[in-house]
Amino acid sequence: MSSAALTWFARHEIRLAWREWLAMMTAGRRFKKRTAMVGLIVFAAVLHLPAYAVVGRFADLQPPLDKSTLIVITTTIFLAWALMLSQAIESVTRVFYARADLDLIMSSPVALSNVFSVRIAAIALSVTAMALLLSTPFVDVLVIGGGSRWFAAYGVVITIGLSAAAMAVAITIALFRTIGASRTRLVAQILAAIIGAGFVIALQIAAIMSYGTLSRFAVLTSDAAAAFAPDIDSMVWWPARAAFGEAEPLLLLLAGGFLLLGATMAIFSARFADTAIRVSANAAPAHQGFRATAFRKGSRQRALRWKEFLLLRRDPWLVSQTLMQLLYLVPPGVMLWRSFADRSTAVVLITPVLVMAAGQLAGGLAWLTISGEDAADLVTTAPLPPSSVIRAKVEVVLITIGAIFAPLVAALAFAAPLQAAVTALSVAIAAAAATSIQLWFRVQARRSQFRRRQTSSRLATFAEAFSSIGWAATAALALSIPIAAVVTGLMTAGMLAAMWKFSPRLG
Amino acid sequence: MKPAEQSSALQVKGLTKRFDRVAVDALDLTVRTGEFYALLGPNGAGKTTTLRMVAGLLRPDSGSVSVLGIDALSDPVAAKQITAWVSDEPMIYDKLTPLEYLAFVAGLWGIDPQIAQPSAQDLLVSLGLGPHLYERCEGFSKGMRQKVALAGALVHEPRLIILDEPLTGLDAVSARHVKGLLGDRVRNGCTVIMTTHILEVAERMADRIGVIALGRLVAEGTLAELRQQSGKNDTSLEDMFIALVDVEAAAA
Numbered sequence: 001m002s003s004a005a006l007t008w009f010a011r012h013e014i015r016l017a018w019r020e021w022l023a024m025m026t027a028g029r030r031f032k033k034r035t036a037m038v039g040l041i042v043f044a045a046v047l048h049l050p051a052y053a054v055v056g057r058f059a060d061l062q063p064p065l066d067k068s069t070l071i072v073i074t075t076t077i078f079l080a081w082a083l084m085l086s087q088a089i090e091s092v093t094r095v096f097y098a099r100a101d102l103d104l105i106m107s108s109p110v111a112l113s114n115v116f117s118v119r120i121a122a123i124a125l126s127v128t129a130m131a132l133l134l135s136t137p138f139v140d141v142l143v144i145g146g147g148s149r150w151f152a153a154y155g156v157v158i159t160i161g162l163s164a165a166a167m168a169v170a171i172t173i174a175l176f177r178t179i180g181a182s183r184t185r186l187v188a189q190i191l192a193a194i195i196g197a198g199f200v201i202a203l204q205i206a207a208i209m210s211y212g213t214l215s216r217f218a219v220l221t222s223d224a225a226a227a228f229a230p231d232i233d234s235m236v237w238w239p240a241r242a243a244f245g246e247a248e249p250l251l252l253l254l255a256g257g258f259l260l261l262g263a264t265m266a267i268f269s270a271r272f273a274d275t276a277i278r279v280s281a282n283a284a285p286a287h288q289g290f291r292a293t294a295f296r297k298g299s300r301q302r303a304l305r306w307k308e309f310l311l312l313r314r315d316p317w318l319v320s321q322t323l324m325q326l327l328y329l330v331p332p333g334v335m336l337w338r339s340f341a342d343r344s345t346a347v348v349l350i351t352p353v354l355v356m357a358a359g360q361l362a363g364g365l366a367w368l369t370i371s372g373e374d375a376a377d378l379v380t381t382a383p384l385p386p387s388s389v390i391r392a393k394v395e396v397v398l399i400t401i402g403a404i405f406a407p408l409v410a411a412l413a414f415a416a417p418l419q420a421a422v423t424a425l426s427v428a429i430a431a432a433a434a435t436s437i438q439l440w441f442r443v444q445a446r447r448s449q450f451r452r453r454q455t456s457s458r459l460a461t462f463a464e465a466f467s468s469i470g471w472a473a474t475a476a477l478a479l480s481i482p483i484a485a486v487v488t489g490l491m492t493a494g495m496l497a498a499m500w501k502f503s504p505r506l507g
Numbered sequence: 508m509k510p511a512e513q514s515s516a517l518q519v520k521g522l523t524k525r526f527d528r529v530a531v532d533a534l535d536l537t538v539r540t541g542e543f544y545a546l547l548g549p550n551g552a553g554k555t556t557t558l559r560m561v562a563g564l565l566r567p568d569s570g571s572v573s574v575l576g577i578d579a580l581s582d583p584v585a586a587k588q589i590t591a592w593v594s595d596e597p598m599i600y601d602k603l604t605p606l607e608y609l610a611f612v613a614g615l616w617g618i619d620p621q622i623a624q625p626s627a628q629d630l631l632v633s634l635g636l637g638p639h640l641y642e643r644c645e646g647f648s649k650g651m652r653q654k655v656a657l658a659g660a661l662v663h664e665p666r667l668i669i670l671d672e673p674l675t676g677l678d679a680v681s682a683r684h685v686k687g688l689l690g691d692r693v694r695n696g697c698t699v700i701m702t703t704h705i706l707e708v709a710e711r712m713a714d715r716i717g718v719i720a721l722g723r724l725v726a727e728g729t730l731a732e733l734r735q736q737s738g739k740n741d742t743s744l745e746d747m748f749i750a751l752v753d754v755e756a757a758a759a
Contacts, residue, residue, distance in 0.1 A: 294610035295620035295627070303614020307600070314602040314643075375598045378659065381562050382615040383588035448601075 005110070006118055013122035021126075044137060051137035059145025065237075065244060067226045073240035075203070075220055080135070081160045082199050086192040088127045088168030093188040095119065116272040117265045120169055124261050127168075128161025149245030156243045156250070159257035166257075166264035173268055176275045189320040197327050204331040300384045304392035305399075308369050312400065315368065315447065322404070325357050329408065348479050351423045352472035354408060359430035359468030362401050364450075366438035369393040372447035394435055401431040419479055426475035433467045433496055440503035463499045467492060515573070516540045516667050516698035522560060522570035524722075530556040532722035533570070538700055538715075540575070543693045545713035546702045549752050553722035554702040555594075558669050561700075562592040574667055588616065591660035595672035597652040601645035605631050605655045608644065609662045616663035623662060630658040634684055649676035657685060661692070668692065670701040674708060686712060710744045718751050726751050 061069060105115055135157045142150035171191070175184045207219045219225055230236045235249075242250035296306070312318055331353075370393050373379060379389055405427050413420035441460035470492030477485035517538040524531040531553040538544045548554045559565040561572050563583045572579040572586075579586035599608055606627060613623035631640055634654040639647070644655060653676055660668060668689070674682045689699050690712065703709055709716055710730060718726040718733075726733055726747075734740050737747050 294607045295613060295624040296610075297620055298614065300615050300617055303611055306614065307603070307611045310607065311600060311602050374600050377562075377564060377592060377594055377598050378612065379615070380564050381587055381590065381592045382612075383584045383617075384615065385584060 006114060009115060010118045010122065013118060014125065017122060017126040044133075047137040048141060051141045055138050055141055056145060059142045059150070061146065061244070063244070064232075065240065067229055067232060068221050070232070070237045070240045071225055071229055072220045073243060074237060077156060077160070077239045077243065079199055080131070080157075081164055082195050084127055084131050084160050084164035085167055085171075086195045087130060088123065088165045089172060089188050089192045089195070091123050091127060091165075092168045092172040093185055095123065113270040113272075117269040120165070120265050120269060120272065121261070123169070124162050124165035127165040128158055131157050131161040131164075150243070152245040152247075152250050153243040155254050156239055159239075159242075159253045162257035162261045166260045169264050169268050169272070173271050173275055186316040186319065189316055190323055192320070194323070194327065197324050201327050201330055205334050208331060208334050300382070301388055301392040301395075304379075304389060305396050308393060308396040309400075311447070312365065312368065312396070318364070318368065322361065325361050326404075329353065329357060348419065348476065350412060351419060351426065351479060352476040354405060354423055355426040355430045355475045356468050356472040358401055358405055358427040359434045359464070359471060361404070362397055362431035363434035363438060363464040363468070365397045365400055366394075366435040368447060368450060369396050370435075370438050371442045371445050372450060373444065374446055376444050390439070394439070397435050398428075398431060401427065422475055422478050426471055426478075430468055430471040433471065433492075434464050436496070437463050437467060437499060440500055459499070459502065463495065466495055470495065514540055516542070516575055517561060517700065518571075518573040519557070519561065520571045522557065522572065523568045524553075524556050524560060524565065525568055529722055531560070531567070534719075534722065534724060536717065536724060538698060540698055541693060541696050542698055542714045543689070543712055544698070544700045545709035545716045546700060546719060547704075547706065547709055547716060547748055548702075548719035552719045552752075554719055555671050556722075557719070558592075558671055558700065558702065562590060562669050563587055564592070589666040591663065591665035591668045593653075593656050593660045593668070593670045593673050595675045597649065597656040599644050599652055599655050599659070602643055604639075604641050604643055605636055605658065606640050608655055609659055612659040612662055618663050626664075627658065627662050630661055630688075631655075633688065634658055635681060650678055650681050653677060654681060654685070657688075661688070666697055668697060668699045670699065672702055672704065674703065674705060706744045706748060716744070718748060720752050 058069070058073070065073075105112075132154065135153070139150060139153045139157070142153060172184065172188055175187055175191075179187060203219055238249035238253055242253050294306075296302075298306075370390070380386075382389075405424075409420050409424045409427065412423055437460055441463075470488060474485050474489040474492060477488055515537050517536065519534055519536040522531055522534040522536075523529070534553070534557060536557070546554050546558070556565065560567045561574070561579065563579060563586065567580070574586040574590055577586045577589075579590075600611075603611065609627035609631070610620075610623070613620065613627065628640070631637065631654075634657065636651065636654055636658070639651065644652060647655070653673065657670075657673060660670075670689075673685060677685060686708070689701075693699055693714075701709075701713075713730075715727065715729055716733060717724055726736060728736065730744060733744070733747055734742060737750065739747075
């Protein structure tokens with residue numbers, strides 16, 4: 001393959017990545033391209049506020065950096081890297097399963113290792129671009145508050161993108177080789193979820209166990225952490241020093257990032273092709289279902305509920321997302337467990353976490369059951385009224401939420417009965433609100449389109465997020481400042497009423 | 508109920524549907540009980556829109572639909588109980604096995620599991636899916652998926668089967684299986700309405716053929732009657748179809 005052809009293919013890959021991203025931002029509506037760009041700029045501008053809250057205090061740091069500061073900056077960089085790795089694993093897995101594309105590429109008269117080298121580079125480029133986009137508000141705040149030395153942080157971000165992409169390719173190919181093509185998609189999704197959340201959760205658990213708080217900074221800035229950390233001149237601190245503007249570690253890190261990516265391309269591009277061929281040949285694995293009879297007596301609604309539960313259980317997205325939600329519930333669970341011993345007031349924090357998780361999970365479940373109907377014609381032509389179909393689907397969402405959260409609320413009831421009652425009520429309201437939003441804004445789609453569900457209605461997406469946050473805040477305030485809970489509760493209910501008014505279902 | 512309605516499996520009167528333009532234009536159509544009826548027409552003629560309105564998937568702007576004497580617009584649940592719909596794009600659940608899919612369909616139609624289970628197994632085996640009963644449909648080819656959808660349509664013993672291009676994507680052996688299965692159903696008193704672009708299938712299987720163009724029925728009858736109407740006894744269905752469609756297009 002000539003260099004001109006490689007360049008052409010690289011341009012093609014970048015164009016595909018750009019259009020995919022744009023389609024995600026505009027829900028495939030071309031006329032909204034400009035609006036999407038304006039929205040993105042506004043979003044990036046607004047993001048400077050939380051960025052200021054998070055990193056503003058680090059902007060005017062002066063050398064030499066103490067160990068505690070180095071730990072906080074290094075941990076933050078590692079967290080960003082973990083999140084980018086999670087995103088990169090998702091991208092690599094998607095590339096493997098883009099079957100029509102792979103068929104075309106592999107049937108073309110080109111050296112596959114060259115083509116896949118370009119493809120790995122394109123993944124690295126898109127992950128790095130994403131990392132730069134997300135980090136810009138944070139770096140801006142640091143530069144504005146602390147001077148131009150913080151521009152070096154962009155170099156660290158580039159290294160994060162390159163190394164995360166290289167690592168993701170290696171991990172995904174290793175997964176393909178060890179557990180096979182058929183299981184990799186599910187395991188990669190779960191892995192991506194765990195990698196993104198696991199580090200934060202581990203820090204939170206350490207904070208709870210040591211200091212009785214959910215704040216991870218309590219651990220990072222502790223004397224114990226400083227005592228355990230390597231010496232000041234260790235290369236562990238290079239990313240922090242590089243971000244702070246020290247030229248030598250920055251150049252070494254950048255060189256290391258490019259070297260890692262180059263090595264990955266050299267080692268894995270041929271294997272990438274092999275693996276892609278194996279996936280193409282085995283893209284749809286022959287999973288075995290139950291041999292026990294699925295034919296049972298019961299109502300038509302029971303048949304619908306049975307189908308929905310079966311599909312939810314077999315949904316890889318749901319498995320990974322539920323796992324992630326459950327992971328996020330581990331820190332409050334640990335806090336609850338500790339509260340049995342010391343009756344800590346911090347146990348109040350559990351309620352908003354549970355309510356928020358219930359609202360988010362219910363939104364996803366409701367989309368899968370209500371909008372994500374793969375056999376819409378079949379269900380529509382079945383001899384039962386549409387209201388019965390909807391009722392059965394809503395029941396599935398609420399039963400699932402109940403099954404997941406009931407044990408936690410029951411455990412809470414032993415430590416704080418009133419709080420448990422408030423939590424149970426709020427979980428039910430948050431789940432019902434998220435389900436209602438999905439009902440009002442439902443758009444028929446295939447379940448596999450779940451990843452892009454947010455693009456079908458931005459309004460519904462924001463409503464779902466605000467509803468979960470609103471009910472979580474209301475629940476927390478109900479336990480501490482009841483009169484304020486009335487205000488937030490009314491505001492959230494008012495927002496829901498407005499959503500109902502603007503929803504297409506009303507017509 | 509009038510005698511004509513009792514002997515007709517489907518009676519459509521003045522059926523109209525407008526999208527950007529008129530898709531179905533005051534269509535009158537009667538299909539007799541126990542008949543194999545082929546509905547032909549060029550792309551965009553209104554065949555699928557008509558059948559989707561009959562199956563309850565689309566609400567007509569005006570007109571009436573009677574399925575075996577049941578008013579399908581005022582009592583859709585009763586009409587759906589005896590009707591089956593299969594589209595050209597098989598919509599099944601990737602994560603269910605064929606048997607699980609049929610169990611779900613049987614449950615939706617309220618069929619006794621003791622009857623539905625052996626019937627489902629027989630249907631799937633007769634369609635060549637015996638070795639795949641316990642495999643999830645996600646790995647199936649389009650033809651296999653079409654066969655699962657077809658088995659799902661037949662498992663609740665419908666009295667009116669509506670098929671929109673059911674042979675699309677099927678290999679010759681599978682197509683023959685499907686045609687045999689539909690022929691058996693018709694012989695047992697079931698009514699089949701099918702759209703197809705494969706005129707040879709309509710010519711060989713249909714008791715009567717309807718040709719639809721621009722949302723209107725432009726010709727109807729047995730093959731012999733259609734030939735008689737065209738005034739050419741030795742002409743093929745393909746030639747007649749093209750001539751009819753061309754006349755309508757020119758008139759429009």
